[in-house]
Amino acid sequence: xxxxxxxxxxxxxxxxxxxxxxxxxxxxxxxxxxxxxxxxxxxxxxxxxxxxxxxxxxxxxxxxxxxxxxxxxxxxxxxxxxxxxxxxxxxxxxxxxxxxxxxxxxxxxxxxxxxxxxxxxxxxxxxxxxxxx
Ligand SMILES: Cc1cc2nc3c(=O)[nH]c(=O)nc-3n(C[C@H](O)[C@H](O)[C@H](O)COP(=O)(O)O)c2cc1C
Numbered sequence: 001x002x003x004x005x006x007x008x009x010x011x012x013x014x015x016x017x018x019x020x021x022x023x024x025x026x027x028x029x030x031x032x033x034x035x036x037x038x039x040x041x042x043x044x045x046x047x048x049x050x051x052x053x054x055x056x057x058x059x060x061x062x063x064x065x066x067x068x069x070x071x072x073x074x075x076x077x078x079x080x081x082x083x084x085x086x087x088x089x090x091x092x093x094x095x096x097x098x099x100x101x102x103x104x105x106x107x108x109x110x111x112x113x114x115x116x117x118x119x120x121x122x123x124x125x126x127x128x129x130x131x132x133x
Contacts, residue, residue: 002133014044017041030067057084060090078107086114098114
């Protein structure tokens with residue numbers, strides 16, 4: 001929806017080795033990675049961000065944080081002068097402290113007020129998303 005409204009190019013942050021589809025296994029894997037501050041290798045990484053000034057950074061809230069793969073992505077680049085608009089889906093925790101975490105990981109970037117949408121309400125969130133944009 002955001003890409004359609006803004007014309008932004010899409011890049012999906014995918015881990016080279018995805019978490020398990022089985023819920024309990026996924027819970028254990030993600031918790032372990034969170035505690036270890038893991039930086040899972042990504043399936044692919046953009047070569048550089050030079051041609052872009054503005055980013056919409058989306059992620060699901062995991063453990064009141066971002067999935068560790070998002071840190072792998074953010075820490076791979078210099079963010080001086082870039083603008084980042086964070087948005088997440090969640091099941092009650094909203095953005096948690098992720099805006100501050102993005103500011104810390106992306107030195108000298110300008111991080112705007114984020115948007116949190118409950119996962120199950122995404123399909124009916126178009127108006128809210130457009131207002132945020
Ligand atoms: C490992 C894991 C940890 C999660 N931790 C949280 C959490 O701390 N707070 C929260 O609101 N939602 C949490 N969620 C729910 C996800 O944010 C939610 O599933 C995701 O945003 C997608 O929404 P959907 O499953 O309704 O499509 C967690 C989900 C998973 C799989």
